[in-house]
Amino acid sequence: xxxxxxxxxxxxxxxxxxxxxxxxxxxxxxxxxxxxxxxxxxxxxxxxxxxxxxxxxxxxxxxxxxxxxxxxxxxxxxxxxxxxxxxxxxxxxxxxxxxxxxxxxxxxxxxxxxxxxxxxxxxxxxxxxxxxxxxxxxxxxxxxxxxxxxxxxxxxxxxxxxxxxxxxxxxxxxxxxxxxxxxxxxxxxxxxxxxxxxxxxxxxxxxxxxxxxxxxxxxxxxxxxxxxxxxxxx
Amino acid sequence: xxxxxxxxxxxxxxxxxxxxxxxxxxxxxxxxxxxxxxxxxxxxxxxxxxxxxxxxxxxxxxxxxxxxxxxxxxxxxxxxxxxxxxxxxxxxxxxxxxxxxxxxxxxxxxxxxxxxxxxxxxxxxxxxxxxxxxxxxxxxxxxxxxxxxxxxxxxxxxxxxxxxxxxxxxxxxxxxxxxxxxxxxxxxxxxxxxxxxxxxxxxxxxxxxxxxxxxxxxxxxxxxxxxxxxxxxx
DNA sequence: TCAAAAGTGTTGCGTGTACACCCATGG
DNA sequence: CCATGGGTGTACACGCAACACTTTTGA
Numbered sequence: 001x002x003x004x005x006x007x008x009x010x011x012x013x014x015x016x017x018x019x020x021x022x023x024x025x026x027x028x029x030x031x032x033x034x035x036x037x038x039x040x041x042x043x044x045x046x047x048x049x050x051x052x053x054x055x056x057x058x059x060x061x062x063x064x065x066x067x068x069x070x071x072x073x074x075x076x077x078x079x080x081x082x083x084x085x086x087x088x089x090x091x092x093x094x095x096x097x098x099x100x101x102x103x104x105x106x107x108x109x110x111x112x113x114x115x116x117x118x119x120x121x122x123x124x125x126x127x128x129x130x131x132x133x134x135x136x137x138x139x140x141x142x143x144x145x146x147x148x149x150x151x152x153x154x155x156x157x158x159x160x161x162x163x164x165x166x167x168x169x170x171x172x173x174x175x176x177x178x179x180x181x182x183x184x185x186x187x188x189x190x191x192x193x194x195x196x197x198x199x200x201x202x203x204x205x206x207x208x209x210x211x212x213x214x215x216x217x218x219x220x221x222x223x224x225x226x227x228x229x230x231x232x233x234x
Numbered sequence: 235x236x237x238x239x240x241x242x243x244x245x246x247x248x249x250x251x252x253x254x255x256x257x258x259x260x261x262x263x264x265x266x267x268x269x270x271x272x273x274x275x276x277x278x279x280x281x282x283x284x285x286x287x288x289x290x291x292x293x294x295x296x297x298x299x300x301x302x303x304x305x306x307x308x309x310x311x312x313x314x315x316x317x318x319x320x321x322x323x324x325x326x327x328x329x330x331x332x333x334x335x336x337x338x339x340x341x342x343x344x345x346x347x348x349x350x351x352x353x354x355x356x357x358x359x360x361x362x363x364x365x366x367x368x369x370x371x372x373x374x375x376x377x378x379x380x381x382x383x384x385x386x387x388x389x390x391x392x393x394x395x396x397x398x399x400x401x402x403x404x405x406x407x408x409x410x411x412x413x414x415x416x417x418x419x420x421x422x423x424x425x426x427x428x429x430x431x432x433x434x435x436x437x438x439x440x441x442x443x444x445x446x447x448x449x450x451x452x453x454x455x456x457x458x459x460x461x462x463x464x465x466x467x468x
Numbered sequence: 469t470c471a472a473a474a475g476t477g478t479t480g481c482g483t484g485t486a487c488a489c490c491c492a493t494g495g
Numbered sequence: 496c497c498a499t500g501g502g503t504g505t506a507c508a509c510g511c512a513a514c515a516c517t518t519t520t521g522a
Binding site for chain 2: 007008009010011012048049050051054055076078079081082090092094
C-alpha cells in the first residue's frame with residue numbers, strides 16, 4: 001500500500017473474441033494486424049482504451065468498427081497481463097467475447113479491415129497470448145450456454161428448431177436427440193412459433209420460431225441444463 | 235488500430251475480496267486505507283501491480299502481506315475501470331476473490347494492517363466501486379459453489395458435515411434438509427470419514443471428515459448441483 | 469414413388485425431495 | 496433422565512434419456 005507517485009503506468013487494451021454461427025459450424029472473426037510488432041499476422045480484433053472510455057465502451061467501439069453492428073452481446077472474459085505478453089511494451093489486455101448474428105455481419109461487411117471468419121476447429125494461430133484467450137472464451141461459452149440461453153444471440157430473429165439444434169451441437173461438438181432437444185427447448189416457454197416455414201434446407205420445411213423477448217429477459221438467469229454431461233463443459 | 239505511441243498509460247491495481255467462514259456465517263476481510271485519497275476509510279485489500287509481477291502474483295502478494303497465508307484459493311473476478319472510479323488518477327483495477335480458512339488467518343494474524351472481518355450482511359460501505367466488486371464476488375461465489383466444490387477452501391483440513399452444511403446455508407442464505415444434504419455430499423466420494431469426533435458443539439459429537447485430495451482434483455470440474463433452485467443463484 | 473428432413477409420444481430409470489425416528493452423551 | 500444435536504432410511508414425483516414411426520413435399 002504505497003502512494004500513487006512513482007507507480008509504473010501501463011497500456012490498457014481490449015481484445016474481442018467474436019463468435020458467429022454459419023448454419024453448420026461455429027466460427028470466429030479474426031483480423032490481420034496492421035502495425036508492428038507482428039504486422040500482417042492473424043490477431044483478435046483489439047485496440048487501446050481511449051481516454052474517457054471505459055472497458056465495455058472500448059470493446060463495443062472496436063466491435064462496431066469491425067462489424068458495423070451495434071448492441072451485440074458482449075461479456076468480459078478476463079484480464080491478461082503476463083509482463084512479456086506484448087514484446088514491445090507492457091500492456092494489460094482485457095478480453096471480451098461477443099456473440100453476433102453472422103448474417104447481419106455479412107450485410108454490414110466493409111472490407112476496410114482484413115477480417116476473416118474461421119471455423120473454430122481450423123483457425124490459424126494468433127499472435128501473443130490470443131490463442132489462450134480464445135481457448136478460455138470457448139470454455140466460457142460452453143459453460144454459460146449450458147446454463148443460460150445465450151446462444152440465441154448467434155441466430156437471426158427468425159430461426160428453426162433444427163437450426164438451433166445444429167448450433168448447440170456445434171458448440172458442444174456433440175449430437176443430441178432431436179425429440180428430446182425440441183421438447184426441452186419448447187418447455188422453456190422462450191419460443192414463439194411462427195406461421196411461416198423455412199423451406200430451403202428441407203422439402204417438408206421447418207417452422208420458424210422467434211424468441212419471446214419478455215420471457216427471455218425474465219428467464220435469462222434460470223438454469224436450463226441443456227448439457228448434463230460434465231465432461232462436455234471443461 | 236493505432237500504433238503504440240501517444241497512447242495513454244494508466245495505473246494498474248489489484249483488489250482482493252477475501253472471504254472467510256467463522257463457523258456460523260460468511261465474513262469478509264477489509265482494511266482501513268492508509269493513504270489519501272479516502273485515507274482511513276474501509277476498503278478492499280489492494281495495491282498496485284509492480285514491475286515484473288503479473289496479476290495473479292500481485293494478488294497473491296497482497297493476500298500474503300495481509301494474512302500471512304500462502305497458497306490460498308484465488309480467482310480472477312473482473313476488471314473494473316470506470317474512468318472516474320478513482321478520483322485521483324485513472325486506475326484500472328482487477329478484482330480477485332480469495333477463499334481462506336479463517337482459523338489459519340487467526341493464527342497468522344499480524345496487526346500491522348488495520349484489518350477487520352465483517353459479517354457479509356453487516357459490512358460497512360467501502361470506497362470507490364469496491365461495494366460493487368463485493369456484490370459481484372458474492373454472486374460469483376454462489377454461482378461457482380453450486381457447480382464446483384470450492385467451499386471446502388473455507389474450512390480447516392478436518393471438518394464435520396454439520397459444519398459444512400452450516401457453510402452452505404450461510405452462502406446461500408437458505409436452509410437445507412440435513413438428510414438430503416449429507417447424502418448428496420457423501421455421494422460425491424470426496425470425503426473421507428475420520429475416527430475422531432468433534433465434541434465441542436454437541437454432546438453426541440460429529441465425525442470429522444477430510445477431503446480426498448486426489449478425487450477433489452479429479453472431480454473439481456464436475457457438476458454437483460448443490461443448489462437447484464435458480465432463484466438462489468442470481 | 470421415393471428420398472430426406474420435420475415432427476411427435478411413451479416408457480423406464482435415476483435423481484432429488486419430502487419426511488420421522490432412533491442414537492449418543494453431557495449436564 | 497432428559498435435552499440437544501447427530502445420524503440414518505423410505506416412498507413418491509419429477510425430469511431426463513432412450514427409442515421408432517408418420518408426415519410432408521420436391522425431385
